[in-house]
Amino acid sequence: MSPSSTKPGTSVLFIDDDADLLEMLRMMFERKRTMTVRTALSATEALGILRDASFDAIVVDLDMPGMSGLDFLRLLRKQGNTTPIILFTGVGGEHTAIEALNNGADFLVKKGEDPRFQFAHLEALVRQSAEKRNARKMAKITQKIVTDLMTFFSEPCFAVDEKDRVIVWNESMEHLTGVPARELIGKNGDVYAIPFFGTKRRLLVNLVFENDAEINRQKYMLVSRVKDRDVVAVTRGTKLDGTDWVLWMKAMPVYDESGVFVATIGTIRDITATFGDIVIHDSVIREADELADLALPEPEKVAPGLFNRILARPSALYEKGLILFIKGRRFKEALEAFDAALAIDASLPHIWNDRGECLLEMGDFAGALASITRAADMEPENPEYLFSLGVIREKVGVLHMSNKELAGAIQSFQEVVRLVPGNTAAWNHLGICFREMGKAEESKFYFERAREITFGKRDTPIKRKRDEVL
Secondary structure, three states: OOOOOOOOOEEEEEEOOOHHHHHHHHHHHHHOOOEEEEEEOOHHHHHHHHOOOOOOEEEEEOOOOOOOHHHHHHHHHHOOOOOOEEEEEOOOOHHHHHHHHHOOOOEEEEOOOOHHHHHHHHHHHHHHHHHHHHHHHHHHHHHHHHHHHHOOOOOOEEEEOOOOOEEEEOHHHHHHHOOOHHHOOOOOHHHHOHHHHOOOOOOHHHOOOOOHHHHHHOOOEEEEEEOOOEEEEEEEEEOOOOOEEEEEEEEEEEEOOOOOEEEEEEEEEEOHHHHOOOOOHHHHHHHHHHOOOOOOOOHHHOOHHHHHHHHOOHHHHHHHHHHHHHHOOOHHHHHHHHHHHHHHOOOOHHHHHHHHHHHHHOOOHHHHHHHHHHHHHHOOOOHHHHHHHHHHHHHHHHHHOOHHHHHHHHHHHHHHHHHOOOOHHHHHHHHHHHHHOOOHHHHHHHHHHHHHHHHOOOOOOOOOHHHHHO
């Protein structure tokens, strides 16, 4: 009976040199009216059948004259045939089982057990194999849909399968990395990480199922979750030409309607212009250790009463915080100094601003935004605070791809150039914000303005309170 029969159910090919056993199995399975069965007395006969037909599952005896079941399995897998195969055997032990599984067998069933139990077990495995085959088919169909869709994405993106092999590398990704898709399709992370890091390293798509602590350990910062599944993070890398860049990455696992994993999609953007000053935590710790005693007060060398009176002044605490922050990169201790100063006098906007800058370095965007906003509210015409506010809004906008935050950043930077028309940095940031919003013409105007000021050597830096103090 051919698998193209109108009889409903799963199609299965049984291969065994025992004709009586084949007939019994055929009768038992077809009696269920949910199986379409075909039989073959040898592996050679089965290969002839498979040239014209396909099945949801194949059950083959391991020990047959001529071509054994194991040789049959090897040949099918070498030909690329992924049909689930169940090996039916009465010989061999652990070594045989391991060899069969290593060569692509899906299940093994031992002959000689109670016939009723053996049939029920075999029936369950055939059904399980058929479901596995159908899941593979659906995954491949969905994977093809993902591939076709991503071809049209304007964002640089790629996708990897369950074995972390590249299945899509779109045109925008080719432009970003300078590496054509033909060189990476089918390659694993050892290869496709190199255009981003210059060496072997795990990309965010390879970490999407890890917890945040492990992602941080792999030198990713500002890790956040979208819908508890998608992951966004920022990291440093090295281009193929040896220059450094800062990369924004998003990783999204894709499943079909049955919940079967299909692929992980990765989106990557070069955000060096916005996050070029990002500090990786490990380097901060090393630098803090090296500079632990740099220009810091030593209380034991000062009379206790005098020391306490000095540190009771907000200005002294602010200066201590700046030294810890700017020179020592000891952000947590700097924050404590700023908070101590503000506990004495909360009306000092420059302390709120530098406190926000410190929080920004620590990756606390929400705290940084609140602190810098407070400084700007106190002195709404101060370009230093407006510039800091623009920077934090820009970073949040780029990190979360939020046009609302980018628009807020633009508003802050426009106020800066109104107050300080010759400030190149503010004009450049305006160009970046408009570019991130997809407004190329507006972006070009602001970049050109920044270049004009630079070439004319008319740059007017913004005066910062911290520079005066330090």
